[in-house]
Amino acid sequence: MTANNIIELKNIDVTFHNGDQTVKAVQAVDLTIEKGDIYGIIGYSGAGKSTLVRVINLLQTPTNGTVTVNGQQLQQLAPAALRQARQKISMIFQHFNLMKSRTVLGNVEYPLLSQKISQAARQQKALQLLKLVGLADYAQTYPARLSGGQKQRVAIARALASDPEVLISDEATSALDPKTTKSILALLKKLNQDLGLTIVLITHEMQVIKSICHNVAVMDAGQIVERGRVAQVFTAPQAPLTVDFVETSTNVKAAIERITNTIDLAGLAANQELMYFNFIGNATKEGIISQYSQQYQLDVNILFANIDQIDGENVGYMIAIITGDLAAFNPAIAKRVADGVKTKIITTENGLEGLA
């Protein structure tokens, strides 16, 4: 374990036995997370994300493998030491899990009840945390009176009460509208920056990963099928599942379906092709297509265009019908791949296959 790694999961298996059915929820997963990272785990429902993150604090005991957090192998700890280690790993959930019968302050104070501190100190700490999440005015309110976003803020304040080093977010924004999601993600980012909190965030939405994570693992059927820096994984996806997440989130998939359903590709002239372009980084600013259209006197009919930001990097997507000297243009644009320009000719590539 290097000093910088706060979480190291090695060769983790989790197998459930439901009657005579065996479910391999997590299979042979290695996962290393650096201190101070915001690490995303993305996958569809049933991929094993929740099971995997519950292994981090041994809420789920793995069938196989070792769990090391902050240099301590958790399975080797005596119960009291494990309790202490667990306090440094907090969780927030999709449905907030607040206690209805307690006020907002009472909820945030709750994890502090087992600590040997005075009532006044406990209340003061809870109030400070409420201030941090922007809810100081709601201390005496009951959860039922709060919006979803406010409830999640209370849950975050409660999660911070034990001064955790790791915060696990299990679909914490999945029940929220897009604007509230954005504000909760901004709060998590702030906590990561201001407190140095390591965040492990699981989601099925790529937008969530793109907006705050630095690293990502893509999970499918209990295994990690791809991982790395968010910009790298989402601009050059390798696994088919990652390609699928990228195309869905950028609306490219829907655009190609719409375009290929409404345009008669067989009716294109010999000097015409339907083409998909993907621009990364500086290539989004250079006006490469307008440069080539002048150079080769092409006619470019843009049918879809979108620009996105992934981990601070611009990524552009465009679908267009190109008319002109294709024999000159196609090899010229293919040479720009090192500059962050990727292309596919949809007319001959049979629609969606292998696009990203």
Ligand SMILES: Nc1ncnc2c1ncn2[C@@H]1O[C@H](COP(=O)(O)OP(=O)(O)OP(=O)(O)O)[C@@H](O)[C@H]1O
């Ligand atoms: N306690 C359990 N007992 C039996 N099977 C379980 C248990 N928990 C999870 N599973 C099974 O393990 C698999 C992975 O579930 P898990 O909840 O980890 O997936 P997920 O990716 O988090 O999905 P979701 O986003 O829907 O929660 C599923 O097939 C699920 O039915």
